[in-house]
Ligand code: B3K
């Protein structure tokens with residue numbers, strides 16, 4: 001493991017390399033413990049570069065075996081080598097030269113899952129961001145692009161498949177017992193997109209004809225006998241390819257596109273050129289073992305990685321500070337894809353829920369950073385929800401500001417101008433300016449300022465002059481290292497809704513730009529006046545969540561109810577319901593803390609129940625409407641002095657109040673949406689299941705017995721219903737015989753299916769209350785627990801820390817101590833996994849004092865621990881400091 005050097009990388013220090021890499025030719029002789037890597041690299045000195053500059057190659061835990069210059073062994077005096085760096089001097093000034101580096105690596109002992117490693121007997125690689133330097137000495141940075149030729153030599157036994165990027169060149173016998181395969185990728189790429197897979201896997205094959213009529217072979221590799229479970233992924237892939245042609249004019253560019261599913265993977269998936277590697281969780285699905293959410297995730301992630309072929313691979317990043325150039329844009333593209341495949345409004349609601357529950361806390365806590373940061377200590381810690389999801393929101397705001405046509409003109413120009421480049425965020429934004437003439441200088445601040453803006457709104461209506469006035473003010477709280485914030489360009493989709501439900505068309509709007517229903521807030525405070533408004537309108541602002549902001553506005557519950565019942569934008573209806581729910585949940589929390597009775601606004605309850613029972617709405621929307629803000633949402637809204645137990649009790653009390661009032665509606669939904677046909681994963685069917693299941697949740701509060709959920713569990717004909725009913729049993733009746741019986745049945749039935757056993761762990765890790773810690777410890781001792789498998793560790797320890805607010809935030813702080821111990825232990829084998837799980841404590845300062853003190857102590861224990869990775873040290877220090 002690389003130990004921390006404390007070194008900080010700064011954007012301002014960027015400069016191009018002194019040497020240009022022309023070609024890469026790699027030969028691997030695979031062996032589980034002793035793989036030989038031979039890298040032939042052709043370089044020439046960049047024009048204008050210092051003639052004396054040495055060639056510096058990155059390494060990570062490498063041992064050099066031999067080094068040749070133009071095929072002649074290099075004298076040791078000409079280079080310096082450490083495990084982290086190879087420095088070569090006295091290289092030709094003008095002419096190209098070839099360096100040949102040979103070294104040996106041990107894939108089997110690679111527990112970090114970065115570089116070349118083994119998973120279930122399969123060789124596989126993960127190189128983003130800096131894993132390639134764990135394979136060979138190399139200029140391992142994204143602005144060094146070259147075509148690659150790869151030769152893989154391996155024992156025939158156990159490795160019938162030898163895969164790499166690009167097109168297959170040929171292969172055959174190599175020597176006694178070994179064979180080889182050669183691949184060539186003509187598209188210049190950075191090393192982080194390199195991939196190699198070798199082993200024995202099953203395959204699902206299909207093909208796709210591109211818009212210019214080229215035939216592309218599609219292959220998805222999975223463990224033997226799991227082939228039928230890859231059918232949905234294949235379907236999602238073909239739909240993604242088609243959609244990218246139609247929506248963005250992007251065509252695939254190799255003869256073959258491959259996906260390999262592996263069971264040990266640090267993240268969701270990786271967009272290696274022509275050879276995506278996936279966590280098998282995001283490939284494998286069938287009705288018996290995958291939920292509707294699993295299907296939706298597979299569709300989304302297959303699309304995301306495929307879309308990277310243009311946004312990430314053909315156009316890559318100049319340096320890692322530009323990560324959101326590829327990630328923000330690609331998330332935007334996958335969100336658009338899912339919206340087109342499913343219900344746009346429901347997708348938007350889900351995305352905004354996710355943004356608020358993950359990104360907003362990050363942006364409001366010690367780990368806050370701009371979407372385009374300007375320094376980092378460990379780049380792996382910047383694959384964050386800010387870079388990804390806020391990055392996508394920024395892209396979406398560009399689309400809102402420019403309109404559909406302007407946005408498409410901008411992306412067309414971007415693809416044309418920067419194909420083959422390692423680009424910057426500035427390059428990207430410039431394309432939209434050049435394509436449309438719109439000045440985005442102020443808008444650019446979104447990329448370089450951290451923090452969620454708070455927009456405060458107040459309104460006035462004057463019937464005499466038929467004028468509506470809207471005063472807006474924007475502020476952003478200071479974030480680590482950034483105290484002064486400049487005003488942002490915030491596009492707010494806005495409607496004034498009249499009594500009859502119509503949207504008012506003002507005669508004139510003064511005070512700023514208002515075009516196509518979008519109000520452009522650009523000053524710190526700005527007053528807009530709308531004239532020609534015949535009656536007092538209800539203001540619906542930030543429709544579709546056009547900007548990722550917090551909104552503060554005194555709006556009467558009558559007005560919110562009017563929006564919830566009559567807005568034409570379904571998203572805004574949900575937003576109004578949330579705005580109605582939160583004060584009730586906060587008041588309930590305060591009541592619980594002061595020992596008072598919880599009371600819930602009856603108008604809110606009846607609005608909710610009316611929407612639940614209204615057949616004019618799609619079921620998926622109704623299910624979203626019925627899903628109250630989570631306990632974490634309430635904690636975030638309250639902001640400080642949080643007591644997770646009080647929030648939990650309060651939310652349950654509000655659920656009970658809604659449940660009791662709506663019991664007949666919920667019973668009706670539960671019985672009328674019973675699954676009758678064969679399972680289909682489409683969005684409409686999934687929506688019906690989600691409405692029925694949330695009705696079951698409410699009924700568990702109205703009826704207070706586990707019977708209904710136990711019966712639903714027994715009768716479930718698919719994993720969605722099975723897992724949901726099991727979650728009602730475990731969340732609501734954890735000590736019941738029904739819950740333990742169902743868990744035992746589930747365990748026996750799915751013991752051999754790792755992905756389903758992950759659910760078994762997740763469900764138990766989320767059981768609330770002080771008993772959780774003991775449960776987690778005993779589950780860690782279970783024969784099913786596998787400490788080396790990231791999915792399993794995330795299911796148990798990750799769910800406990802991220803998804804069990806009462807269990808994790810015990811008042812005695814014991815669960816924080818447990819997490820500290822786990823983080824220190826996980827860090828020794830897999831620093832990325834450890835650092836990621838540790839971010840679960842990012843909101844520790846908003847806890848009430850006793851818990852916050854315990855949390856600080858646990859974080860300090862980690863900080864004082866010797867031999868921490870850079871990954872964990874970076875996170876823990878920022879969390880304690882910020
Ligand atoms: N680009 C990868 C993430 C790599 C993470 C490296 N620590 C997956 C994706 O965003 O598509």
Ligand code: ZN
Pocket residue numbers: 304308326327330
């Ligand atoms: Zn991505």
